[in-house]
Amino acid sequence: MGRHDRSDRRGPVAGTAVGDLVDPGRDDVACVVEASDDLGDWTRADVLFDSRTDFPASLADGWLADLEQVVSETTVFASNTSALSISEMAAATKRPGKVIGMHFFNPAHIMKLVEIIPGLETSQETIDDTVAFTESLRKLAVVVQECPGFLVNRLLMPYLNEATWCLQEGAATATEIDAAMTEFGMPMGPFTLMDMLGIDVCQYVGDYLYGEYGPRMEPAKLFYKLVDAGRLGEKNGKGFYGYGDETDEPVKEIIASFGKAPGSVFSGNSPLPGTTTALPSNEAFHGARA
DSSP, X not given: OOBOOOGGGSSTTTTOOTTSSOOTTGGGGGGGOOOOOXXXXXXXXXXXXXXXXXXTHHHHSOHXXXXXXXXXXXXXXXXXXXXXXHHHHHHTSSOGGXXXXXXXXXXXXXXXXXXXXEOTTOOHHHHHHHHHHHHHTTOEEEEOOOOTTTTHHHHHHHHHHHHHHHHHTTSSOHHHHHHHHHHHTOSXXXXXXXXXXXXXXXXXXHHHHHHHHOGGGOOOHHHHHHHHTTOOBGXXXXXXXXXXXXXXXXXXXXXXXXXXXXXXXXXXXXXHHHHHHHHHHHHHHHHHHO
């Protein structure tokens, strides 16, 4: 596969099945959205969302401390982080009881699940208000305990990582693995998903989980090679796949440089879905025992 066509996701609700989270008045939404870098414009906010990239600077740049000076005492600070510590964020404020994780999943206009992650000092009132707000969006709120990766990414990243190990070792192409996993029942293949998420974000989250959980989370080296080559995914037009005028030929060259691992042979009858889904199942048992 040379170029990857993602034209089905051009608009904010493109790719959504009829009746799924679609409001007939959605075209009017832009009329009530305003952009501002003036903190004074945020004084009336009931909920503030942090949805920046999962990198350590999100904990250290003082954004919460600045905002709590201008917003109401009842304002909830919700972070869409997929991995960073809610308790660490809350520790940077004078109102840790109002800080909570509210993790949406890509694509957010389709996926109904939202993880609600209380920090160590998050109040029950904040949890209840966040769950009620989430449900008002016609989303499914699941409250989970804070741990590295929370619930979904703690299970998802081993799956994505194992798929990348399979690709790195020459077991199959990205297209073949994606096809096998969608046939297995996944809504999209792992490489399509990682290109959407951002390969640099996947690398960072993978490193973070590796540091927290040890060897069972060791990231595939292909992540680092792709980030070093500037292949970050859809956001810059090139990741595991190529978009627009870009192709995936450089990825094939990087994979070839690793050499093929002994026994890494894939066919349509081989148990690739079992290989990639066994690790999330194993991680679920680790979580249950904790």
